[in-house]
């Protein structure tokens with residue numbers, strides 16, 4: 171089974187091709203550059219190096235967010251368009267979970283997060299037994315301080331893994347003290363190879379209504395809902 | 406010369422319509438699907454870019470599915486993929502460009518980037534062959550331009566708006582009159598029942614340049630209404646609409662007329678969403694009734710944004726040898742002249 175996997179949901183861009191759960195090639199960068207310009211040439215390159223033709227791909231895997239709205243749309247549009255037109259299954263994986271999987275060997279709680287500005291993060295909490303990850307509660311868009319206070323109450327070690335760690339490390343230290351453990355930077359980058367492996371035992375999604383998990387409404391939509399719900403309450 | 410049929414799949418997502426079409430030999434429309442988001446954006450009184458992008462990604466494979474089904478074709482029947490690369494909303498353009506690249510790569514087909522306005526002009530070639538030199542008046546929510554074409558794929562902008570596009574002014578005046586979005590058709594309808602009693606400014610009418618300006622007119626209309634309101638007077642919406650529309654049409658028609666004479670054009674093509682305006686159509690028909698110039702105005706479904714026009718323009722670019730690479734990006738500010746130059750540099754086949 172030949173799987174093409176990609177993640178463009180945040181600053182890191184990663185593309186991988188796998189065959190029967192063997193990673194044949196992966197291309198990953200951690201630079202602030204345009205995913206729109208670089209994604210398709212990267213796919214082309216990885217596939218050429220692997221000696222695999224586009225019509226040989228048997229499954230697509232993509233990170234569905236959260237992340238940059240535009241960034242995640244590039245990966246998801248590519249994956250769903252290719253999957254539909256090649257008539258092959260499409261699997262979506264949470265962008266947060268994908269990063270958490272880098273730390274699968276850590277036995278205990280893992281917190282994967284992306285900065286979401288103004289003190290907020292997109293974050294997920296997982297429990298690892300060294301072999302499997304289980305999500306605890308829901309991944310959410312939350313004020314990081316609120317989440318960290320809840321984590322402090324658990325009174326156990328939590329591993330933090332994030333490419334945006336430097337922005338929040340101080341706050342984590344302040345609130346969790348020696349209960350906080352940090353994954354090194356190379357573990358903090360999402361790897362499309364991991365995504366491709368995860369996709370092997372996940373169910374394919376219906377393609378037409380496959381959309382990113384933005385985890386946030388568009389600002390105009392949120393304002394509109396607030397106004398209209400307010401009117402309903404008053405009226 | 407074409408020995409075999411040339412089948413182009415075209416994609417257009419520059420604003421609030423997710424559109425795809427299949428065009429045969431540059432002139433024959435095989436399938437044309439447009440998924441409009443207008444109902445969603447009406448809530449906000451205009452197109453919200455982030456929401457447009459979200460709708461495009463929801464619709465992209467649905468529209469592709471419908472388009473191929475309507476044509477009774479598969480990707481194997483397609484010779485090339487054409488896509489609007491600009492101008493437009495960057496996030497919206499990106500969905501079409503990304504989908505086009507994905508299809509081009511997955512099925513190993515040539516990829517062609519198309520300028521949105523070139524598309525609007527080429528919509529007319531689905532009805533009638535061009536005769537050069539031709540002049541095109543492009544009027545829409547985002548554009549007011551006079552474009553001279555001496556040959557296929559060559560575009561010379563001889564006049565453009567210095568501020569608001571005509572359609573933009575329509576939307577703003579409509580809003581002031583309390584009309585729904587998009588306001589153009591409503592103003593057009595009201596204007597039929599009113600008279601030009603206010604004699605609003607005709608900006609740049611007597612200047613030699615072919616440029617337009619509609620922001621002063623918009624302000625004049627708004628001031629007139631504001632002043633009346635302060636005095637407690639009730640103005641006739643019909644007369645406001647008629648006076649506003651009269652001013653817009655006077656300038657558009659007069660400048661277009663002068664340009665057709667100066668450049669001795671054989672054809673005048675009116676393109677873009679505002680060309681659906683009844684008042685504008687009527688005045689153009691009157692003005693050009695006794696001229697040698699052939700006036701061509703497309704039917705409504707080809708005036709508003711669609712992908713058939715991108716397929717028609719893409720076919721010419723394809724024949725002229727233009728190919729985009731897999732690093733093609735959305736190009737929200739792409740100028741028509743830069744686009745034309747790119748086509749011209751490639752030797753024709």
Ligand SMILES: [Zn+2]
Nearest residue numbers: 521525545710
């Ligand atoms: Zn348009």
